Amino acid sequence: MSDIAYRQTSDSVPPLTATGSAYLEMVRRKRMYGGLLLVVFVALMASGFSLAEHRNAGGFLNGLPNVFAFPSEVLAEGWEKRANLPGLIWEHVPSLIETINIAAVSTLLGALMAMSLSLLATRGLARWPRAIPLFRRTMDGLRAIPEIVIALVLIYILGGGPIPAVIAISLHTGGALGKLFSEVAENADLKPIEGLASVGATWGQRMWLGVIPQVAPNWMSYGLLRFEINVRASAILGFVGEGGIGHDLKLAMQWGQGRYDKVVAIFLLLFLTIVLIDRLSGYFRNRLVKGH
Amino acid sequence: MTTATLTQTDVNTIVQGFARKKIFAFAVPGVILLYLLYAAVSFDVMGVVQRARMDNAAILLSDFWSYKTHVTRDNRNGEVTVAIEGENKGTYPAGMLPDWVTIEGGVTRVDLGDGHLVTYDDAGARYVVPGYGTVDIKPEGGKLTLTAPQPLPEWINASDNRVTTTTDAGRFTYTRSKVETFKYQPGWELFFFTLDSPFYGKGFGDLVALSLWGDRVNPAMPNIEAIAVDIWTNRMWRHGDVVWAIFETILMAFLGTMGAAIIALPLAFVAAANFMPLSGIRFACRRVFDFIRGVDGLIWTIILSRAFGPGPMTGALAILITDTGSFGKTFSEALENIDEKQVEGLKSTGANALLRARFGVIPQVTPVLLSQVLYFLESNTRSATVIGAIVGGGIGLLLTQAIITQKDWEEVAYYMTLIVLMVMAMDTLSGWLRKKLIKGDS
Known part of the structure; x- marks a missing residue:
């Protein structure tokens, strides 16, 4: 051997x-x-x-010299009529607020949906463990549908306005955040939940008092990131569908030459808003995750 | 045994802390609720609910799973046409009729099923509704005379110029110029073959038999090829165009994401504090990334579509530019977080900067970068649909066109299904690649 x-x-x-x-x-x-x-x-x-x-309709090399033609044309006209700019910017603030409202409401609604979906789809926390695959597939499905599809179909049923955009973005947000939320919740400490269960807390109480306080900072951070994305999405949906600053931009673009000062004003407004929101959300996310 | 004693101030702090928490626990949901209420008012939710077109929703839903066939008689010349969805492309050619329509002499009989019978003849038209009676319409002196059991039910809508009868079996409309019957049937008709194809109406078994040993239907090519050509060039559903559009969308996402990654990688070295000692250049590079991200995909898309015209190249470039900013930021952050020891080790062997980057840095950051790129590839497939709608390319264009016509809802349903399947496929693919490439179980 x-x-x-x-x-x-x-x-x-x-x-x-x-x-x-x-x-x-x-x-x-x-x-x-x-x-x-x-x-x-x-x-x-x-x-x-x-x-x-x-x-492509136009070739890449043919189009290359024109890349700066349109922006310079727009900027030249904007510069010429720079006296109008403050007034025009002020004029479009209400539609900017509408765009931000669309993003904020859909982030809130989507986050609420994601909260319940993710808790129901997380192993160890789920109310009905057998239904976990069902909720997971629901989230996958919600994530897979692009906002524009739902928004355009809903415009046909509900007419114009911000509601179709809100519903479309919230559904997508629900799916996208749900996945991230569930990944965070998987790492939650189960001891507080056991403690709550031992004193006879219901499932809702266990989640609200035992899980949510643990995961809240990370969830908020993801929510803020999503808000940033949703502001962009709501501007784009406005351009394709209806409502908000995107729609104003489309109208100004259709007007074409002569109203480029308006285009410049909207570009500026959109740019400043996005940078500001980017900065704010970055700052708060840092504070939330790293703790001050 | 030690005893801990709480001074009055400690107790006060604790009580105050609890009180603050209590207020907070109620204030946060309260503020959110108030905000949602404000939003509901400013978005005019009540108005939208009142104006909602539920009939449109019903049309949409029924188109998702069924199709309708129009049997139309022109009352001026007596010509009868049978057309699927009332479209030119779906018109039955002369001598071909569905088995529920018969035309003999001047009499057309349409069997809507379950005893619902519609007859057009020289005198006018009749609709026999089981359990109710006969709706008989005759044009007399430039007006329509309606004979039906009284009182008229609400599903019959009658005026001097137009009578519409809507039942579960179908819809029957008589105007002075034409009489038209809609029959609803489940399914997406003509999905594979249009009526002019010799393969229309054949079952799966017949098709297999034809392609394997049947005689050539079209002498120019084998049956299996003829079948494929007829499906590919189907005028009703345009499968060829749709496949190209899906491919274009994926192409936009792929080219845009990969191109952005290739451009952003060297720039990220310039923007990372541990590789670029000159803070001025570093600062400038970072501001460029911020600027690109701040201008936003929407504006880039508009500018580029002005320069390059509609098509997938424009969409790919729009994604490329937008993502260069995002990648530049995340890549440079990843580069700043690397372990310096390996770079030092290479330095001690006399490696130059390029070799240090290739062998000391790239292997460390590859997993992070790859997973970022794959994640963006997946989310860009979705964005490419929207960008396609703006620049005019890919499935996004087909979808918006189908929605704008406001009647081809079965096509909208088809495109939606395809888009969801496409995004899910890309999701699975990127997840699989991520697992393969990063965890390295090849």
Whole structure:
């Protein structure tokens, strides 16, 4: 017995040179795979760009000189009529507020939906453990539908205005935040919940008093990040559908030359808002996650 | 045994703390509720509820799972046409009729099922509704004369110029110029073959038999090819165009994301504090990232579509520019958080900056960067749908066009299904790739 065992080990210990060559062999193979992957990737990118170029109305190289034509035209006219700008900016503040309201309401509603969905879909916390896959698939489904699809269909039913955008963005937010919330809740400490269960707390009480206080900072941080994304989304939805600053921008663009001062005013307003919200949410997220 | 004693001030602090928490616990939901109330008022929720077009919702829902066939007689020349969805593309050619319509001489019979029978003849038109009676309409002296059991139920809408009868089986409309019957049937008709295709109306088994050993229907090509061509060029559902549109959307997302990553990676080194000693350049680079992100995808999309015209290239460039800002920021943060020891080790062997970056930094940050890129690829597939609607390319364009016509809801349903499937597929793909590439179980 011991002889065999001894012989086996002595056979299986290769000389050092063999290890060295095996290592070099591995490196070579790794490099070859890496090189192949790179070639495939470059080929994909090149053929993709040439195909996209082929199916585009205007060519890339033809259009390149025009990239700055439109912005400079707009900026020149805006500069010429710079005296109008403060007034125009002020004029569009109400629709900016509408855009921000759409984003805020849909973030709130989406976060409320995500709260319940994520708690119901987290192992260890779920009210009905058997239904976890159901709630997970619900969140996947909500995440997969682009906002524009729901918004355009709802515009047909509900007419214009901000409500279709709110519903569309909240549904998507519910799915997206639900996934993140559930990842946070998975790491929650279960002891407070057990303690609450031992004194006869209901499921709702256990979640509200045992889980929410633990996960609140991370959830808030994700919520703020989502708010930032939703402001952009609500501006875009306004451009495609109706309501808010996006719609004003579309109208001003359709007017074309002569109203470019309006376009500049809206660009400026949108830019400043997005930067401001970006900064504020970054600051608060830092405070929430790192604690002051 | 030690006893802890609470001074009065400690007790006061604790009580105050609890009181503050209590107020907070009620104030936060209260403020949120107040804000939502304000929003409900400012968005005019009540008005929207009143103005909501529930009939539109019903049309939409029924189009999602059913189709209607129009049987129309032009009252001026007596010509009868049968057309699916009333569209030119779906009109039955001469000599071909669905089995529930018969035309003999000047009499057209439409069987709506369950005993509902509609007859058009020279005198006018009749609709036999089981359990109610016959709705008979005759044009007399430029007016329509309606004979039906009295009192008229609310599903018959009659005036001198127009009589509409709506039942569960279908809809029957008589105006002076034409008489029209809609029959609703479940399914998406003509999904594979249009009426002019020789394969229309054949079952799956027949098609398999035809493609494997049947005689050639079209002498120019084998049956299996003819079947594929007929499906691909289906004029009603335009499968070829739709597949191209989906492909274009994914292409936009792929080119935009990957292009942005390639451009952002070197720039991120310039913007990272541990690689760029000159704080002025670093600062400038970061401000460029902030500017690109602040201008926002919407504005970039508008500017680019002015320069390049509609198409996938414009969409790809719009995604590329927007994401360069986001990637630049996250990549440079990842670079600042690396472990310096490996770089130091390489430095001690005399490696130059490029080699240090290649062997000391890139292997460390690759997992973080890859997972970022894959996450963006997935979310850009969704964005590419919206950007496609603005720049005019991909499935987003088809979807907005179908919605604007306000009648092709079955196409809207089809595109929505495809978009959801596309996004879910990209989600799965990016998750799978992330697992493969980052955890490295190849």
